[in-house]
């Protein structure tokens with residue numbers, strides 16, 4: 001469904017990506033892993049054409065190039081992006097934040113009740129202002145907002161970053177439920193937890209280029225790769 005070949009991308013004159021290959025198939029969860037600053041976020045931004053310019057290589061979704069396509073049209077094509085900063089309108093309530101989402105071109109499968117069922121935590125706090133939510137609640141709201149555009153491919157940038165273990169369990173449970181609903185996902189991570197819980201395949205990035213592609217089992221079965229390219233202690 002998504003096919004990236006030899007992607008090069010730059011912020012102005014500063015090249016951040018120099019050779020990323022990446023595939024996401026129908027219904028697959030692909031984990032994009034690598035240390036701080038190697039280009040995980042930049043890869044996602046290049047897919048949705050935000051902030052970074054593709055200078056070489058190809059990014060195709062459903063067989064059509066997304067390079068040069070405006071970000072709002074990319075959402076309409078069915079790609080959802082949940083950035084690492086968990087954007088929401090701070091002065092609106094949870095419910096209002098969900099109400100103002102503009103629907104994508106998808107056939108309207110996701111509803112506000114549907115995202116509340118996925119995240120009961122959000123349903124309980126629907127009258128609270130987004131600005132006072134905990135990090136985990138903000139992450140849930142951010143994913144929920146993206147789901148309302150009915151993406152077939154969801155890009156989650158470090159969804160578990162800085163969250164308490166119990167909340168991470170809730171996010172992972174949601175990812176597993178979405179997988180059952182056949183939403184394809186690209187999830188960036190610096191730990192092994194998501195890979196263990198729900199990863200089908202793993203792509204490792206190092207200094208702006210993809211350096212490993214394999215199944216989750218192949219990746220987890222070779223701790224040397226994690227040691228070399230991630231800051232993990234094996235937990």
Ligand SMILES: Nc1ncnc2c1ncn2[C@@H]1O[C@H](COP(=O)(O)OP(=O)(O)OP(=O)(O)O)[C@@H](O)[C@H]1O
Nearest residue numbers: 011014016034035036037038039040041042043051
């Ligand atoms: N807006 C920007 N302008 C210029 N350079 C940037 C910008 N954002 C990121 N970079 C640079 O691009 C490179 C890749 O950064 P990126 O944020 O994609 O890495 P990352 O893997 O997401 O890191 P982290 O784990 O810290 O989120 C880094 O060298 C970074 O300094």
Ligand SMILES: [Mg+2]
Nearest residue numbers: 040041042084
């Ligand atoms: Mg990042």
